[in-house]
Structures are given as structure tokens and as C-alpha cells.
Amino acid sequence: MSNIVKSDKELIERYQNGDVHSFELLIGRYQKQVYSYILTLVKDKQLADDVFQDTFVKIIQTVKSKCYKDDGRFVQFAMRIAHNLVHFRKENRIPTVESSSEDYNYIDNVPITDHSVEQGMIVDQVHSDLHRMIAFLPDEQREVLRMRIFDDMSFKDIADITNVSINTALGRMRYALINLRKMMVANNMTLTY
Numbered sequence: 654m655s656n657i658v659k660s661d662k663e664l665i666e667r668y669q670n671g672d673v674h675s676f677e678l679l680i681g682r683y684q685k686q687v688y689s690y691i692l693t694l695v696k697d698k699q700l701a702d703d704v705f706q707d708t709f710v711k712i713i714q715t716v717k718s719k720c721y722k723d724d725g726r727f728v729q730f731a732m733r734i735a736h737n738l739v740h741f742r743k744e745n746r747i748p749t750v751e752s753s754s755e756d757y758n759y760i761d762n763v764p765i766t767d768h769s770v771e772q773g774m775i776v777d778q779v780h781s782d783l784h785r786m787i788a789f790l791p792d793e794q795r796e797v798l799r800m801r802i803f804d805d806m807s808f809k810d811i812a813d814i815t816n817v818s819i820n821t822a823l824g825r826m827r828y829a830l831i832n833l834r835k836m837m838v839a840n841n842m843t844l845t846y
Contacts, residue, residue, distance in 0.1 A: 661727040665716055676716070680709060683728050686804065687735050690814075693799045694739045704742065708735040732814040786836045794829035797822055 659667070659675070661682070667675035687708060692701040711734050715721045721730065787795060796815065800806045806814075812822040 729813040797825040798829045
């Protein structure tokens with residue numbers, strides 16, 4: 654294959670015609686994004702590995718059977734399969750690990766100027782409290798918050814993956830922020846430091 658970057662559609666067509674390397678290239682484009690999304694949902698590396706493998710097996714089956722309809726949104730298709738597999742496992746009561754601070758590393762990456770030891774302790778406490786509050790959000794709100802902030806996804810992509818309208822995704826994000834603000838007020842918290 655030449656060094657010219659191929660579209661997702663072209664890579665899928667080549668794979669359907671027997672070019673396995675094309676599908677490897679396609680998976681390589683999105684594996685980090687899909688894996689990161691799964692990990693934020695299941696909170697367990699081993700389970701995320703399993704769901705990730707199942708996701709690409711399902712994608713391969715769909716593409717090989719020529720049931721995949723290319724509409725220029727392969728990554729949303731992959732994320733929707735991952736989303737459905739995660740929820741299928743949850744409904745079948747496959748255990749996952751409780752929420753941990755690892756899920757919210759984006760909060761810890763907020764740029765902070767030099768602080769005294771005391772200020773550093775305050776910042777750590779604010780982050781810890783915020784992590785705890787996020788864990789109290791309803792599942793749908795927490796999921797949209799993670800996809801929007803942690804995975805930097807657009808609301809259109811979030812809506813596609815979660816099978817809801819854009820307005821519903823926007824509403825869930827709005828309510829997540831409102832609920833976080835209410836919890837902060839109830840706990841006399843501020844994020845300014």
C-alpha cells in the first residue's frame with residue numbers, strides 16, 4: 654500500500670476485499686480513543702482490555718459481513734459498539750471497580766502556579782472532593798461529563814454513541830454541572846486557589 658493516507662471508507666473497502674493491513678491501519682487510528690472511552694466507563698484495566706477486544710471482534714464481524722454502512726463516522730460506530738458492550742456487561746452484573754481518582758486525571762492536570770505546602774494540601778483536598786462529587790452524579794450525567802471533558806468529544810459524537818439526541822446530551826451535561834455546583838455550595842467549596 655502506498656504512503657498516501659486513505660479514508661476510513663477506503664480502508665474498510667480494502668479490508669472487505671482481503672487487505673488485512675488496511676484494517677490494522679484503521680484500528681490504529683482509533684484504538685487509543687476507543688480504549689480510553691471504555692476505561693473511563695468500566696474503571697478497571699483488565700475489564701477494559703476485555704471489552705476493547707470484544708469491541709473490535711464485533712467491528713470485524715460487522716465489516717466482514719458487509720453490514721457496516723459507511724457514513725463517514727467510523728469512530729462513532731466503534732464507540733457505539735463499545736458503549737453497548739459496556740452497558741451489556743453492566744446489565745449482566747459483571748463487576749467493575751468503584752470510581753477512583755484515576756478516572757479524573759484531567760482535573761489533576763489543571764495548571765497550578767507554585768503553591769506553599771498549605772496551598773498544595775488545599776488543592777489536593779479540592780480535587781479529592783471534586784472526584785467524590787462526580788462519583789455521586791447519576792450515571793448518564795457522569796458519562797456525558799467524562800466523554801466531554803476527559804475524552805474531549807463533541808456533543809454530536811456523545812449523542813451518537815449514547816443513542817440520544819444532541820439536546821439530551823447537552824441537557825445531561827447541563828444537569829451534571831448544576832448538580833456539581835449544588836454540591837459545592839452545600840459543602841462550602843470553591844475551585845479558585
